[in-house]
Amino acid sequence: MTDNVLEKLQTRFDSQAAQGMDDVFQFNFSDKGSYYLVVKEGSLDIQEGEHDDPSVTLSMSSDTLKGVMNGDISGMSAFMSGQLKATGNVMLATRLNSLFPGR
Known part of the structure; x- marks a missing residue:
């Protein structure tokens, strides 16, 4: 299930909305483990595990x-x-809808 949600994030990613960004979104799922999204200069990289920072x-x-x-x-x-x-830069979380628009 998590893989499916993450795949949808990849397909819905708006590279224009990510211009000028260099941020890491860490997702810790209570039921599926941990993943992090690296958003940098209009690109998205999804990795399993926990990011250092x-x-x-x-x-x-x-x-x-x-x-x-x-x-x-x-x-x-x-x-x-x-x-x-x-936790961390909580205001970044408000950008998720612009980074991953649509249904």
């Missing part, structure tokens, strides 16, 4: 990410209800 770390279930990405759950409500925890 992520810009922002997001902890959630894979279902929560799936819900946020397909628009069923707002990222803010997931955060406020405790389904999503964020």
Whole structure:
């Protein structure tokens, strides 16, 4: 399931929205392990595991990410209800919708 969600992220990635960025989004899934996304100058690289120095770390279930990405759950409500925890540069998390637009 996580692989499917990550594949969708790859296909939905908007390289224009990522121009000028050099950031690492760490995803720690309660049910599927850890992955990180390196967004740098319009490119996206998805890796399994934990990055040494992520810009922002997001902890959630894979279902929560799936819900946020397909628009069923707002990222803010997931955060406020405790389904999503964020540490580091939390404002970066608000850019996920522009980096991965659409359904």
